[in-house]
Amino acid sequence: MNQKKCSGCGSVLQSTDKEGRGYVNSIDNDLCQSCFRLKHYRDFKRVKAVVDDGATLEFIENFEGHIFWILDIMHLNQSLHPGLLRSLRNKNVVLVVNKRDLLPQSVSDGKLSQSIMRALKDADVSLMDLIFVSAKRYKTLEPLLPYLDDAPCAFVGCVNAGKSSLLNALLKKDQLSVSPVASTTADVVHIETEFVDVFDTPGLSVETKLLDKVDDENLVKLAPQKTLKPAVFQIYEKQSLMIGNIGAITVDPKKTINVISYLPFDIKRVKPDRVEKNLTLDLDFKIDNPIYKMRKWPVSGDKIDIEIFDIGFISIQGDIKELSTYFDEDAEIIMRKAII
Numbered sequence: 001m002n003q004k005k006c007s008g009c010g011s012v013l014q015s016t017d018k019e020g021r022g023y024v025n026s027i028d029n030d031l032c033q034s035c036f037r038l039k040h041y042r043d044f045k046r047v048k049a050v051v052d053d054g055a056t057l058e059f060i061e062n063f064e065g066h067i068f069w070i071l072d073i074m075h076l077n078q079s080l081h082p083g084l085l086r087s088l089r090n091k092n093v094v095l096v097v098n099k100r101d102l103l104p105q106s107v108s109d110g111k112l113s114q115s116i117m118r119a120l121k122d123a124d125v126s127l128m129d130l131i132f133v134s135a136k137r138y139k140t141l142e143p144l145l146p147y148l149d150d151a152p153c154a155f156v157g158c159v160n161a162g163k164s165s166l167l168n169a170l171l172k173k174d175q176l177s178v179s180p181v182a183s184t185t186a187d188v189v190h191i192e193t194e195f196v197d198v199f200d201t202p203g204l205s206v207e208t209k210l211l212d213k214v215d216d217e218n219l220v221k222l223a224p225q226k227t228l229k230p231a232v233f234q235i236y237e238k239q240s241l242m243i244g245n246i247g248a249i250t251v252d253p254k255k256t257i258n259v260i261s262y263l264p265f266d267i268k269r270v271k272p273d274r275v276e277k278n279l280t281l282d283l284d285f286k287i288d289n290p291i292y293k294m295r296k297w298p299v300s301g302d303k304i305d306i307e308i309f310d311i312g313f314i315s316i317q318g319d320i321k322e323l324s325t326y327f328d329e330d331a332e333i334i335m336r337k338a339i340i
């Protein structure tokens with residue numbers, strides 16, 4: 001059996017099933033048809049792979065070398081995949097916090113580090129290093145370089161964290177497939193460099209079904225390429241923030257509060273009794289066939305964030321009397337102490 005793998009996504013290449021994963025016209029090709037179409041036409045319709053998380057976790061557990069855990073700063077809590085955290089115990093882990101370019105420079109790395117360490121406090125993962133990077137800015141990758149010449153290196157983490165983008169940038173190649181679709185990398189890709197062997201791995205995913213309701217145009221909005229401009233809303237009476245048609249967050253402040261959106265699309269403020277009507281309007285982000293459910297949240301005086309998995313987060317600063325969300329049933333939402 002031919003076990004040649006696609007150099008972009010790691011799928012085993014095959015020339016028999018046109019609709020199947022890893023299809024190539026000729027087995028001499030190095031890129032499968034989906035990766036070819038992605039690379040040349042930005043067509044990511046068929047990029048999504050069915051990934052075996054168990055096999056990826058086993059690869060990590062058995063890996064001997066440096067493990068670069070790539071964490072997407074815009075999706076911090078979603079990135080704390082329980083299986084991944086277990087597999088990282090007793091490993092040499094370099095925590096690489098990616099997509100730093102998306103948050104303004106005015107946000108301090110020190111504050112972000114504290115928030116990340118707080119989120120990791122029960123995780124039992126010992127870190128050799130914590131490095132903020134952006135796959136878009138080579139200079140930020142320089143602290144990683146010393147690790148790349150003394151032992152094999154594996155890039156691991158959740159889907160879409162930017163593992164393949166970082167490796168492409170570090171190796172100054174354009175070999176690995178990159179896309180806003182979760183599970184672009186299908187299987188482990190082994191790259192031999194002049195000094196060490198490096199391995200790209202498929203992203204692990206926290207089960208969320210929301211992205212199944214998002215079309216390609218909207219999916220691209222979730223992978224912004226430029227620094228976000230946080231939108232600040234001063235709220236002095238009960239109001240709702242429309243998060244596209246995914247849902248709405250309603251806050252009732254004790255006195256004036258700030259709500260800051262770090263989402264990659266515009267959100268809008270409305271009166272609570274206008275939420276239902278607004279969900280049917282043409283908003284800046286759309287999902288298909290939403291079904292909404294209401295949830296009330298406990299409130300405290302702390303600065304908090306609402307993280308919406310796959311989407312981003314919103315920070316609420318100030319005392320509130322009441323907080324409720326009215327979101328699509330597939331939207332996974334958590335509340336946490338503010339990270340900024």
Ligand SMILES: Nc1nc2c(ncn2[C@@H]2O[C@H](COP(=O)(O)OP(=O)(O)OP(=O)(O)O)[C@@H](O)[C@H]2O)c(=O)[nH]1
Nearest residue numbers: 135159160161162163164165179183184185203223
């Ligand atoms: N703004 C910004 N976007 C990034 C960065 N790194 C990756 N991306 C984007 O994030 C998306 C996912 O990148 P990938 O490199 O495919 O992520 P991955 O971790 O390999 O994903 P899987 O293979 O699906 O597990 C793409 O749209 C990238 O352009 C970064 O540092 N900054």
Ligand SMILES: [Mg+2]
Nearest residue numbers: 163164184185
């Ligand atoms: Mg990848």
